[in-house]
Amino acid sequence: xxxxxxxxxxxxxxxxxxxxxxxxxxxxxxxxxxxxxxxxxxxxxxxxxxxxxxxxxxxxxxxxxxxxxxxxxxxxxxxxxxxxxxxxxxxxxxxxxxxxxxxxxxxxxxxxxxxxxxxxxxxxxxxxxxxxxxxxxxxxxxxxxxxxxxxxxxxxxxxxxxxxxxxxxxxxxxxxxxxxxxxxxxxxxxxxxxxxxxxxxxxxxxxxxxxxxxxxxxxxxxxxxxxxx
Amino acid sequence: xxxxxxxxxxxxxxxxxxxxxxxxxxxxxxxxxxxxxxxxxxxxxxxxxxxxxxxxxxxxxxxxxxxxxxxxxxxxxxxxxxxxxxxxxxxxxxxxxxxxxxxxxxxxxxxxxxxxxxxxxxxxxxxxxxxxxxxxxxxxxxxxxxxxxxxxxxxxxxxxxxxxxxxxxxxxxxxxxxxxxxxxxxxxxxxxxxxxxxxxxxxxxxxxxxxxxxxxxxxxxxxxxxxxxxxxxxxxxxxxxxxxxxxxxxxxxxxxxxxxxxxxxxxxxxxxxxxxxxxxxxxxxxxxxxxxxxx
Numbered sequence: 001x002x003x004x005x006x007x008x009x010x011x012x013x014x015x016x017x018x019x020x021x022x023x024x025x026x027x028x029x030x031x032x033x034x035x036x037x038x039x040x041x042x043x044x045x046x047x048x049x050x051x052x053x054x055x056x057x058x059x060x061x062x063x064x065x066x067x068x069x070x071x072x073x074x075x076x077x078x079x080x081x082x083x084x085x086x087x088x089x090x091x092x093x094x095x096x097x098x099x100x101x102x103x104x105x106x107x108x109x110x111x112x113x114x115x116x117x118x119x120x121x122x123x124x125x126x127x128x129x130x131x132x133x134x135x136x137x138x139x140x141x142x143x144x145x146x147x148x149x150x151x152x153x154x155x156x157x158x159x160x161x162x163x164x165x166x167x168x169x170x171x172x173x174x175x176x177x178x179x180x181x182x183x184x185x186x187x188x189x190x191x192x193x194x195x196x197x198x199x200x201x202x203x204x205x206x207x208x209x210x211x212x213x214x215x216x217x218x219x220x221x222x223x224x225x226x227x228x229x
Numbered sequence: 230x231x232x233x234x235x236x237x238x239x240x241x242x243x244x245x246x247x248x249x250x251x252x253x254x255x256x257x258x259x260x261x262x263x264x265x266x267x268x269x270x271x272x273x274x275x276x277x278x279x280x281x282x283x284x285x286x287x288x289x290x291x292x293x294x295x296x297x298x299x300x301x302x303x304x305x306x307x308x309x310x311x312x313x314x315x316x317x318x319x320x321x322x323x324x325x326x327x328x329x330x331x332x333x334x335x336x337x338x339x340x341x342x343x344x345x346x347x348x349x350x351x352x353x354x355x356x357x358x359x360x361x362x363x364x365x366x367x368x369x370x371x372x373x374x375x376x377x378x379x380x381x382x383x384x385x386x387x388x389x390x391x392x393x394x395x396x397x398x399x400x401x402x403x404x405x406x407x408x409x410x411x412x413x414x415x416x417x418x419x420x421x422x423x424x425x426x427x428x429x430x431x432x433x434x435x436x437x438x439x440x441x442x443x444x445x446x447x448x449x450x451x452x453x454x455x456x457x458x459x460x461x462x463x464x465x466x467x468x469x470x471x472x473x474x475x476x477x478x479x480x481x482x483x484x485x486x487x488x489x490x491x492x493x494x495x496x497x498x499x500x501x502x503x504x505x506x507x508x509x510x511x512x513x514x515x516x517x518x519x520x521x522x523x524x
Binding site: 006074078211213 | 473474477506507508509510515516519520521522
């Protein structure tokens with residue numbers, strides 16, 4: 001008994017999820033732009049958008065629950081529904097963190113800043129956004145090879161995290177930036193690291209979706225195949 | 230060497246762990262009481278079944294574990310019912326029915342020359358799709374019908390068997406006050422449970438069920454499924470079902486039968502723990518079938 005309606009509903013659900021992903025990407029773009037250009041105006045438009053993300057996330061959750069109740073999905077369909085729910089969660093959280101950073105940009109617009117730290121923040125913001133973009137692309141195209149690259153990219157973000165924290169704890173002599181900005185910068189560093197992690201998770205979830213294995217096992221099998229060649 | 234933050238030692242260890250627990254070797258953990266001795270395993274080796282010149286199934290090997298429910302699923306005409314009928318030598322009753330290969334019950338080939346098929350059918354009982362109580366008999370007589378063919382028993386002994394088997398079939402409470410009424414006075418779902426009780430009365434070791442709930446309403450289906458959960462504490466159960474959710478709900482192992490091309494014989498395409506079949510099956514055709522992409 002082919003279940004065409006159900007599979008159409010699943011496709012529509014994935015479409016909704018990808019739409020949410022595009023919205024989150026757009027917020028993260030504004031976040032990078034705002035940081036890079038010290039542009040409070042571009043960030044002001046994003047304030048409060050996390051409420052919208054949360055609402056969309058809740059709608060997707062509900063749709064998943066209804067499909068589970070009505071269609072009793074199994075195997076690939078079951079993994080897809082589970083993955084959609086977790087991916088939606090990652091997107092909502094990453095988007096919410098992006099909104100928080102935009103708020104910091106707006107709140108600290110008039111504050112004095114220190115350039116070394118600021119440039120690390122900008123670099124890190126670009127890397128975090130790139131990770132989310134790529135994570136979403138991995139999910140969209142089910143590209144599990146791409147999921148491995150995400151982990152390497154995340155290692156770089158972790159290095160920048162350490163660098164930024166070091167600059168916050170041991171500011172260069174001379175211009176240190178205002179205390180308020182320095183405190184907020186620490187939060188931004190933390191948020192960016194979280195956003196990058198959500199990007200990596202999108203890849204991990206995709207590996208589970210495609211292989212049915214957690215990424216550690218899946219990659220192990222990948223390596224075994226490589227060895228036997 | 231580190232791969233994705235893992236040392237090679239840890240990965241090797243995990244790999245070894247996984248090998249130890251390779252599918253087919255580990256037992257499914259279930260909540261049932263310790264196995265009773267009666268339940269037997271069945272081992273099928275390279276079984277092919279024919280109707281005359283037509284080969285219905287080919288080269289099926291399967292290990293049916295004791296005190297577990299094994300579900301057989303697959304599209305229509307793929308040989309599930311033929312297969313289940315080979316397990317108690319019912320297939321050879323069909324015109325031109327014969328098999329190749331071996332079917333071992335507790336290590337003995339049920340197709341060996343000196344084996345009496347009637348004895349096999351007593352040890353391996355069968356419940357059919359349509360409830361078929363003997364129409365002229367009372368509920369009580371239906372349950373003990375199979376016993377009366379063997380040897381004389383005391384009334385008290387028969388009473389005990391009737392109550393025990395009707396309880397196991399989850400029917401006792403509904404019929405205990407009308408045991409002398411006709412079996413056909415019961416509803417379809419009750420009749421089917423009566424047939425299960427009748428099968429249990431002769432104390433089989435394995436119970437085969439060919440779509441036992443397909444003609445029943447959801448409540449009766451649920452009662453049959455509940456009864457099966459009880460049954461596996463004492464018996465080995467094999468069930469053919471078209472209801473995939475039923476297979477997912479009740480079985481410990483699932484076998485997927487499939488015909489690759491029209492006219493080919495059916496094959497056992499995949500056999501694994503039910504959890505695996507319904508979450509991450511190993512073969513594409515299995516996945517396409519359980520997710521309703523064909524069939």
